[in-house]
Amino acid sequence: MKKFLLLLASLAIVASVAQADTKMGQKTYLKSFKASFGMNGTKFAADHTVAEWEELFADNAKGFIKEYGEKFPKAVPILTNPDMKDKLQDVGDFAKEYGSDSGNVPSCG
Secondary structure: OOHHHHHHHHHHHHHHHHHHHHHHHHHHHHHHHHHHHHOOHHHHHOOOOHHHHHHHHHHHHHHHHHHHHOOOOHHHHOOOOHHHHHHHHHHHHHHHOOOOOOOOOOOOO
């Protein structure tokens, strides 16, 4: 019983950490990219499926930086800023959580 409770507590911690990354990604998107991309968080996340977001954010978000840098040249300085590296992974968590086929809808419409 003790092991079960420990496992349950561990899963709760992992879930809350993942949720924190999603929330941080949402905040980062709204603060850093919404104006440059010209779309709210709901529209942004629905731009791709979960699998497509996973591919775009693989390898330090190189695919995301390339695609969205070409679509939105004004955003290139933000996308390529070294201080944005960790935050981009949070944005990726947000995008994957609310991808077009996820069935989830963010509250930042």
